[in-house]
Amino acid sequence: MRNAARLAALAQRVECQGRTRECVGLVRPASTLLDIGCSSGWIAPYLMKRGIANYKGVDVNAVPRDETGATGSISIVEGSALALPFEDHSFEAACLFDVIEHLPKGAELVALKEANRILVPGGRLYFSTPHASMLHTPLDPGWYFGHRHYRRSTVREFLESAGFHVEKLFVSGGLAECLEYVRHLFYRRVLYRETPPTPAPVGRLIERSHRKNQALGLTIFAIGRKAGSP
Numbered sequence: 555m556r557n558a559a560r561l562a563a564l565a566q567r568v569e570c571q572g573r574t575r576e577c578v579g580l581v582r583p584a585s586t587l588l589d590i591g592c593s594s595g596w597i598a599p600y601l602m603k604r605g606i607a608n609y610k611g612v613d614v615n616a617v618p619r620d621e622t623g624a625t626g627s628i629s630i631v632e633g634s635a636l637a638l639p640f641e642d643h644s645f646e647a648a649c650l651f652d653v654i655e656h657l658p659k660g661a662e663l664v665a666l667k668e669a670n671r672i673l674v675p676g677g678r679l680y681f682s683t684p685h686a687s688m689l690h691t692p693l694d695p696g697w698y699f700g701h702r703h704y705r706r707s708t709v710r711e712f713l714e715s716a717g718f719h720v721e722k723l724f725v726s727g728g729l730a731e732c733l734e735y736v737r738h739l740f741y742r743r744v745l746y747r748e749t750p751p752t753p754a755p756v757g758r759l760i761e762r763s764h765r766k767n768q769a770l771g772l773t774i775f776a777i778g779r780k781a782g783s784p
Contacts, residue, residue: 569752570600572731572760573682573773577651578604579765580680580722580777584646588612590635590669591653595619598628606647612638635665640672648673649680652773654712655702666716675782679718683709685725687770690732695739709774718778727772728763730756735772 570578578597581587583605589597592611601609602625611630621628633639635653648669654662669679684694686703694701706723713720734752741749752760763771 569749571752571757572734572764573652573727575761576726576764576773576775577649577680577682580775581606581647581649582678583607584678586610586645587647587649588638588640588645588669588672590638590648590650590665591656592616592630595628595630597649597651601649602626602628610645612640636661636668638668638672642671643674644672645677646674647678647680651680651682652684655683655704659700659702662712663715666712666718670717670780673780675780677780678721679713679776679778679780681709681713681774681776681778683774685727685771685774687725687772689729689770690727690772693732693736695736704774706774709776713776713778716778718780720776721779722777723774724767724776725771725774726764726766726768728759728768730759731763732772734760 578600581601581604586608587601587606587610589595589609589611592613595611598609598611607626609626609628612633614632614634616630616632618632619630631639635657650665650669654665657665673679684703686705691697691703694703697703706725710720710723734756738749741747
């Protein structure tokens with residue numbers, strides 16, 4: 555319990571660079587967005603700067619909270635990606651960033667269909683998950699314990715089977731980011747400490763590995779659009 559509490563506190567602090575910056579950059583302005591598997595909701599301020607007026611996060615381990623400001627609202631509730639506690643057509647947009655690989659194997663499509671259900675016609679899903687790269691996958695310590703990685707074709711098939719038209723799908727991120735992730739895991743999971751800031755040269759290498767499609771990249775990113783007109 556003590557270690558779990560320390561991990562929860564560390565989850566409040568996430569550096570917005572590389573993969574996380576790429577995720578934020580996918581998002582377009584919308585009145586309402588549901589962040590599925592939101593953790594602490596750390597991404598909310600970044601998304602609101604991107605034009606999200608009202609952010610709602612949902613996570614199985616969420617600590618519920620509500621905040622209302624001059625530019626919009628932030629709300630976090632407890633719930634499962636496999637049975638979202640919202641009515642059909644409740645949100646203009648949703649994001650599923652690095653979530654499906656943590657779900658029970660075979661449940662990926664259930665989560666994606668749930669995301670489709672709560673979106674209005676024409677609503678967009680912003681998505682990311684680890685890429686099955688022969689270079690990066692073996693360097694992920696979690697992969698040896700069931701942390702799944704996926705091929706582009708598998709992600710496309712998942713999205714299309716869940717009722718989404720794939721507007722964009724690409725892979726980015728490189729070796730420097732992969733090694734930085736391992737360093738982060740060591741500090742968080744072994745030392746239970748906040749990871750020191752990324753050294754500037756490494757940060758530059760990470761940023762250079764993004765905003766372009768790569769054959770052996772670290773992460774798959776996608777935008778799926780639900781059928782119909784808003």
